Amino acid sequence: MAVTAVVGLQWGDEGKGKLVDALAARADYVVRYASGSNAGHTVIVNGRRFVFHIIPSGILHERTTCLVCRGVAFDPESFFSELKSLQEAGIAYENRLWISRRAHLVLPLHKLEDEALDRLLGIGTTKRGVGPCYADRAYRLGVRVIDLYCPTTLRQRIRTLLEVKSPLLRKAQIEPPSFDDLFSWCEDVARRLQRFVADTAGILQKALSSGAEILLEGAQGVMLDIDHGTYPYVTSCHPATDGISSGCGINIVPQRVIGVLKCYTTRVGAGPFPTEEKGDIGETLRRRGGEFGATTSRPRRCGWLDLPALKYACRIAAPTHLFVTKLDVLAELEKIKVCSAYRIGADVLTEFPADISVLEKVEPLFREFCGWGDVKGVEAFSRLPSQALEFLAFIEEELGVEVGGVSVGSERMELLERQT
Numbered sequence: 001m002a003v004t005a006v007v008g009l010q011w012g013d014e015g016k017g018k019l020v021d022a023l024a025a026r027a028d029y030v031v032r033y034a035s036g037s038n039a040g041h042t043v044i045v046n047g048r049r050f051v052f053h054i055i056p057s058g059i060l061h062e063r064t065t066c067l068v069c070r071g072v073a074f075d076p077e078s079f080f081s082e083l084k085s086l087q088e089a090g091i092a093y094e095n096r097l098w099i100s101r102r103a104h105l106v107l108p109l110h111k112l113e114d115e116a117l118d119r120l121l122g123i124g125t126t127k128r129g130v131g132p133c134y135a136d137r138a139y140r141l142g143v144r145v146i147d148l149y150c151p152t153t154l155r156q157r158i159r160t161l162l163e164v165k166s167p168l169l170r171k172a173q174i175e176p177p178s179f180d181d182l183f184s185w186c187e188d189v190a191r192r193l194q195r196f197v198a199d200t201a202g203i204l205q206k207a208l209s210s211g212a213e214i215l216l217e218g219a220q221g222v223m224l225d226i227d228h229g230t231y232p233y234v235t236s237c238h239p240a241t242d243g244i245s246s247g248c249g250i251n252i253v254p255q256r257v258i259g260v261l262k263c264y265t266t267r268v269g270a271g272p273f274p275t276e277e278k279g280d281i282g283e284t285l286r287r288r289g290g291e292f293g294a295t296t297s298r299p300r301r302c303g304w305l306d307l308p309a310l311k312y313a314c315r316i317a318a319p320t321h322l323f324v325t326k327l328d329v330l331a332e333l334e335k336i337k338v339c340s341a342y343r344i345g346a347d348v349l350t351e352f353p354a355d356i357s358v359l360e361k362v363e364p365l366f367r368e369f370c371g372w373g374d375v376k377g378v379e380a381f382s383r384l385p386s387q388a389l390e391f392l393a394f395i396e397e398e399l400g401v402e403v404g405g406v407s408v409g410s411e412r413m414e415l416l417e418r419q420t
């Protein structure tokens, strides 16, 4: 299969990093096309934990070329700290990691702006400056990687940004950085980044024509998409299939789209969550699933699998296959619930509501499954306990998409591909 995309079907944190790492073993190119350092992909190899925010998880396979394309809100601080962890682990990245000239930079100013907005409006972001970076792109005030190498443009952009943003920062009692500080930060980044800067769309174009195996690494999830998600509790870009072509900078249509979902639901921060479990069950899921954000360590809210939300996500992302993670987390629960529909008053909703005030009021209708016991150490998909297979068959039937594999633990090898 020449082009494969891996996208999250829930509110992010589905375990995409692990699947990307597994698929990257067969890929020539691994590509990040959207989102920024507010996304965190975790890969565990032989007990060593890598968290990537900007660099594609495929970097751990030394045969792959990794691209950070135009659609990524590029945070140099995160990038350099990820490079350091690769260095420490002895993973070579020179001449196989490229950053788009057209990617927009997350500046220290954007992080301060996130902090200011949080203080003034309490919007609860990861404070990574990603929203302000994308907003400045739309305002036509942004600084792109290429602008780092044009001092006249850079000076003018920094001046304008400081003029526009300083009043907001001061209102939140934050002292804006000086022009000189910001300019010298950019000069330092320009120097350290130069050898990674490339025409990533051109590289991808050539890769496509040569029939190379390309893996597109989605970040976050459909339900966090700025347009399709539970607005305004969303991210500021299109992290799933919508964002692929514009984010890569060339028209690229994956032949295989793998939609990743956990066998329960989590979300970070505020926003409606119909299947949320606030009591013991939620606590058990959080503890067993290690549900604390890879970016901020915030505890994730936990609840049962939500099929109406997933049906909606499948309509948007059009996965050709599903990959279901964390079956081991539900092991040992006696009863496992799945929300199959929402009810509001006397009505059963057939559509996922666009109005979040409706979503806040819905009552989930559950179907119950028997627990499946321990799945660690199971060596083949077909050898999963019958209760787990029944649960997966139900998801498949409801979503109309085949389950291509599952994950039964956090380690690289704990992944079962379905043989067809």
Ligand code: GDP
Pocket (backbone or CB within 6 Å): 008, 012, 013, 014, 015, 016, 017, 018, 039, 040, 041, 042, 043, 044, 220, 288, 289, 290, 294, 325, 326, 327, 328, 329, 407, 408, 409, 410, 411
């Ligand atoms: P991503 O953003 O979709 O890559 O998800 P994260 O990396 O933020 O969160 C997934 C977490 O779940 C990571 O810590 C993974 O190591 C872990 N994980 C992935 N698959 C499994 C699994 O099947 N079982 C368990 N217990 N953990 C898993």
